[in-house]
Amino acid sequence: MSWFKRREEEKDRPTSTERPKSFDHLWVKCNSCNEIIYRKVIERNLLVCPKCNYHFQLPARKRIECLVDPGTFIEYDAHLAPADPLSFKDSKRYPQRVKESQETTGQKEAILCGEARIEGEPVMLAVFEFNFMGGSMGSVVGEKITRLIERAIEKRVGVVIFCASGGARMQEGIFSLMQMAKTSAALARLQEARLPYISVLTDPTTGGVSASIGMLGNVIIAEPKAMIGFAGPRVIKDTIKAELPEGFQRAEYLLQHGMVDLIVERKDLRRTLALLLKMLKNES
Amino acid sequence: MVRHYLDFEKPLVELENEIDRLKRFQKGRDHALEEQIRRLEERLDRLRKEIFSNLTGWQITQLARHIDRPKASFYIQELFDQFIELHGDRVYGDDPAIIGGLSLFSGRTLVVIAHQKGADVREMAYRNFGMPHPEGYRKALRLMKLAELFRKPVLTMIDTPGAFPGIGAEERGQAEAIARNLKTMAHLRIPILTLVIGEGGSGGALAIGMGDRILMLEYSIYSVISPEGCAAILWKDGEKGKAIAADSLKLTARDLYGLGVIDEVIEEPLGGAHRDPQGMALRVKEAIERHLKELERMDMDQLLKKRYEKFRSIGTFIEESMGMEADE
Numbered sequence: 001m002s003w004f005k006r007r008e009e010e011k012d013r014p015t016s017t018e019r020p021k022s023f024d025h026l027w028v029k030c031n032s033c034n035e036i037i038y039r040k041v042i043e044r045n046l047l048v049c050p051k052c053n054y055h056f057q058l059p060a061r062k063r064i065e066c067l068v069d070p071g072t073f074i075e076y077d078a079h080l081a082p083a084d085p086l087s088f089k090d091s092k093r094y095p096q097r098v099k100e101s102q103e104t105t106g107q108k109e110a111i112l113c114g115e116a117r118i119e120g121e122p123v124m125l126a127v128f129e130f131n132f133m134g135g136s137m138g139s140v141v142g143e144k145i146t147r148l149i150e151r152a153i154e155k156r157v158g159v160v161i162f163c164a165s166g167g168a169r170m171q172e173g174i175f176s177l178m179q180m181a182k183t184s185a186a187l188a189r190l191q192e193a194r195l196p197y198i199s200v201l202t203d204p205t206t207g208g209v210s211a212s213i214g215m216l217g218n219v220i221i222a223e224p225k226a227m228i229g230f231a232g233p234r235v236i237k238d239t240i241k242a243e244l245p246e247g248f249q250r251a252e253y254l255l256q257h258g259m260v261d262l263i264v265e266r267k268d269l270r271r272t273l274a275l276l277l278k279m280l281k282n283e284s
Numbered sequence: 285m286v287r288h289y290l291d292f293e294k295p296l297v298e299l300e301n302e303i304d305r306l307k308r309f310q311k312g313r314d315h316a317l318e319e320q321i322r323r324l325e326e327r328l329d330r331l332r333k334e335i336f337s338n339l340t341g342w343q344i345t346q347l348a349r350h351i352d353r354p355k356a357s358f359y360i361q362e363l364f365d366q367f368i369e370l371h372g373d374r375v376y377g378d379d380p381a382i383i384g385g386l387s388l389f390s391g392r393t394l395v396v397i398a399h400q401k402g403a404d405v406r407e408m409a410y411r412n413f414g415m416p417h418p419e420g421y422r423k424a425l426r427l428m429k430l431a432e433l434f435r436k437p438v439l440t441m442i443d444t445p446g447a448f449p450g451i452g453a454e455e456r457g458q459a460e461a462i463a464r465n466l467k468t469m470a471h472l473r474i475p476i477l478t479l480v481i482g483e484g485g486s487g488g489a490l491a492i493g494m495g496d497r498i499l500m501l502e503y504s505i506y507s508v509i510s511p512e513g514c515a516a517i518l519w520k521d522g523e524k525g526k527a528i529a530a531d532s533l534k535l536t537a538r539d540l541y542g543l544g545v546i547d548e549v550i551e552e553p554l555g556g557a558h559r560d561p562q563g564m565a566l567r568v569k570e571a572i573e574r575h576l577k578e579l580e581r582m583d584m585d586q587l588l589k590k591r592y593e594k595f596r597s598i599g600t601f602i603e604e605s606m607g608m609e610a611d612e
Contacts (some may be wrong), residue, residue, distance in 0.1 A: 085543070085600035089532040090518055099420045108604075119383075139599030146596065168486070168508045170470050170517065173533045174545050176597040177486060181494050184466035185595050190470065208508075211411030212460040216467055230458040230487070249315040249454060257455050 030054050046266045054056055055223040055266055057164060057203060060112040060129040067270055068125065075114040080140045082109060086173050094171040101132040109140040111146045119274035124152040128164040135165035137209050138172040142179025145213065145281040149186040158277050159229055163214045167207020180212035187216050196280035198273060201228045201260065219276055220260045222251035240255035290346045331611035345511055348483050348504040352558035356383060356398035356441045356481060362565035363572070364389050370589035372423060376456060378419030379585040383411045384427045390573055395431035397424045397492050401482065415448035416488060418461035424492050425465050428472055437475040437576060440492040441610060445510065447488030462491040469494035472589060475579035477572065481506045496591050497575045500537035507535035545598060599608045601602055
């Protein structure tokens with residue numbers, strides 16, 4: 001009896017909604033090596049496969065929790081919510097899709113922004129929530145990133161953005177495309193202010209997000225095996241009608257082709273970021 | 285000349301053929317048929333006006349991609365007294381999908397950067413249908429820097445289905461090339477004028493499109509995704525849903541002007557730019573001249589501030605604490 005009761009309670013706990021669907025079970029299949037692993041083992045390992053080192057997507061809150069100094073995260077602009085500027089026609093209304101994503105992730109939008117400290121280093125931090133409509137960048141995501149960068153300039157601290165996104169949010173049409181221009185323009189100002197920007201590309205980072213903030217880091221970090229690219233592999237395959245090379249568009253492949261600075265394992269990210277922020281700090 | 289008709293132009297085909305036939309028949313004879321021809325031409329004109337005043341998003345998409353639609357190379361030839369094409373990105377290669385160079389326009393030098401789709405099948409293949417590789421965007425970047433160095437305004441012309449999705453393009457950093465262009469244009473210390481002449485395909489278009497002014501020809505389009513791509517994602521069927529998607533995406537020049545994303549719609553001749561390319565070129569020339577004059581008068585710091593504000597203000601969202609919709 002009591003066993004069943006515990007399971008019921010667990011279901012009601014708010015944390016369960018933050019986990020990817022596959023984690024709602026006791027066992028998890030790794031997306032990369034297909035190994036079946038006990039969930040608790042993976043969770044203790046920061047959602048990294050102990051067998052093949054695949055880095056699972058990390059919910060934004062969880063990412064912040066295991067990255068910043070405890071109690072230092074102050075969230076910005078949590079009240080920004082998407083509108084439906086085009087009254088987009090779809091099998092499901094856009095506001096309905098938004099509502100569903102809000103319910104499954106517990107977030108208002110596909111990004112969390114705020115200030116924090118990492119090993120004492122102050123930072124303006126943004127983290128994409130991939131489970132919110134594929135981490136797509138619409139007006140809210142663009143606005144929150146832009147405000148974050150503007151605050152970074154005001155307070156003279158560096159910016160770190162964790163990307164996990166399929167690209168622009170189709171349902172907001174041209175507005176979402178223009179968020180690429182908007183966020184890139186803000187980063188141009190950050191550069192003029194000589195403040196560092198570090199982008200961390202996690203699985204997956206593609207489309208309009210990789211082709212703006214993703215690839216604009218003064219230092220670009222990737223998580224192991226993360227899928228990173230402009231076009232999705234299926235689109236490329238359909239276009240060129242040929243097989244793609246082994247490991248194509250994975251972090252290691254990008255490193256080899258000179259597109260990212262370094263690959264850092266999740267357990268080492270905190271220290272690496274803190275060190276980079278310290279080293280790039282503009283003392284004058 | 286072979287005329288290419290779109291499906292919604294079919295009612296015009298019969299009339300045009302009839303007029304052609306009568307004209308041929310009349311050659312070298314008396315003037316008995318003139319009245320009849322004149323009446324038919326009037327009818328054709330009325331019918332065309334009627335069709336073209338009620339175009340759907342998908343019909344305009346077809347016009348924007350029309351094989352006979354004037355391409356960038358046409359405008360370059362028509363608008364400028366001189367043009368010297370400059371090639372290559374100095375890193376990897378030269379991308380024929382983007383034309384760049386120096387031109388003389390009404391007594392001043394302009395740096396021109398444009399997608400080139402190709403005017404016929406052979407050129408289309410050579411130009412990769414106007415879908416650039418990273419080297420194309422890096423050539424564009426190099427020319428923008430050249431423009432900044434010598435203080436020459438930049439004119440960009442957009443006409444692409446999008447950046448090319450291929451193995452080499454990814455390996456050489458398609459995303460990086462586009463991103464860098466966006467950041468560079470954001471603070472390039474020279475006026476930038478952008479003209480969408482045909483198809484504005486997503487990030488591949490924006491990568492040369494962050495102008496102080498963005499103008500669009502009446503039947504050109506600009507969108508985050510193609511109607512087919514959008515329909516394929518939403519309804520798993522690109523063919524069926526493309527017409528709905530084309531309307532949903534609000535991708536026409538008039539839609540985008542209404543949304544406040546672009547600055548001006550340049551009217552096209554009746555039936556579209558390809559029906560009167562010279563007439564179109566004249567209107568384009570007038571618009572470029574007017575906007576350049578305004579931009580050239582502005583102080584550079586002021587211009588950059590305005591450019592930042594222009595893109596900074598795009599977006600629609602709800603500030604929930606106030607319960608208000610903050611538009612633009």
